[in-house]
Amino acid sequence: KAGxxxxxxxxxxxxxxxxxxxxSPISGHRSVSWYQQTPGQGLQFLFxxxxxxxxxxxxxxxxxxxxxxxxSRSEMNVSTLELGDSALYLCASSPGQGDVDEQFFGPGTxxxxx
Amino acid sequence: xxxIDQPTEMTATEGAIxxxxxxxxxxxxxxxxxxxxxxxxxxxxxxxxxxxxxxxxGRFSSFLSRSKGYSYLLLKELQMxxxxxxxxxxxxxxxxxxxxxxxxxxxxx
Numbered sequence: 373k374a375g376x377x378x379x380x381x382x383x384x385x386x387x388x389x390x391x392x393x394x395x396s397p398i399s400g401h402r403s404v405s406w407y408q409q410t411p412g413q414g415l416q417f418l419f420x421x422x423x424x425x426x427x428x429x430x431x432x433x434x435x436x437x438x439x440x441x442x443x444s445r446s447e448m449n450v451s452t453l454e455l456g457d458s459a460l461y462l463c464a465s466s467p468g469q470g471d472v473d474e475q476f477f478g479p480g481t482x483x484x485x486x
Numbered sequence: 487x488x489x490i491d492q493p494t495e496m497t498a499t500e501g502a503i504x505x506x507x508x509x510x511x512x513x514x515x516x517x518x519x520x521x522x523x524x525x526x527x528x529x530x531x532x533x534x535x536x537x538x539x540x541x542x543x544g545r546f547s548s549f550l551s552r553s554k555g556y557s558y559l560l561l562k563e564l565q566m567x568x569x570x571x572x573x574x575x576x577x578x579x580x581x582x583x584x585x586x587x588x589x590x591x592x593x594x595x
């Protein structure tokens with residue numbers, strides 16, 4: 373099976389712009405979670421989507437949003453970018469059927485905001 | 487509150503044994519994961535513990551004590567390729583994963 377893929381791998385934007393990141397989960401996986409990773413903070417949970425519905429949400433401002441399509445692919449959008457949004461954005465997929473699932477991570481999108 | 491703590495960095499010698507600790511405080515508890523992340527790569531699953539005790543998988547073992555809110559990852563016969571960050575993550579009562587900041591393990595020859 374192909375793994376989780378994320379596009380683009382690298383992105384450079386300027387403050388005030390918006391960005392959309394894409395994640396394709398492992399075939400058959402219906403849950404997609406998004407994380408922000410920075411050197412000092414570790415992995416911070418953004419949100420989780422399951423069957424096109426947001427199932428869980430972390431403590432991020434409304435500038436961060438996401439959606440999931442019927443084929444389980446997911447996108448994350450960040451509007452009005454700030455310097456502090458520079459980070460590695462990881463998505464992880466899992467079957468999503470049970471309460472506890474091993475998460476399979478994609479390689480991440482490294483976003484730099486100038 | 488919900489919090490997961492682990493040391494920021496550890497150093498060990500090739501061939502030796504190292505124990506990476508993780509303590510958690512969550513409103514509920516539904517299991518704890520360990521992941522390995524090499525620099526510039528995605529995290530990969532190592533283990534999941536939901537019951538007390540030690541689970542062994544080759545050179546890696548993971549231990550959980552729910553009464554103490556404590557887990558550790560034990561790595562034996564260390565190899566240079568074990569140099570990585572090790573992430574501890576626990577499920578809270580809402581089945582949301584709470585992640586520690588990760589422990590960077592440096593292996594010296």
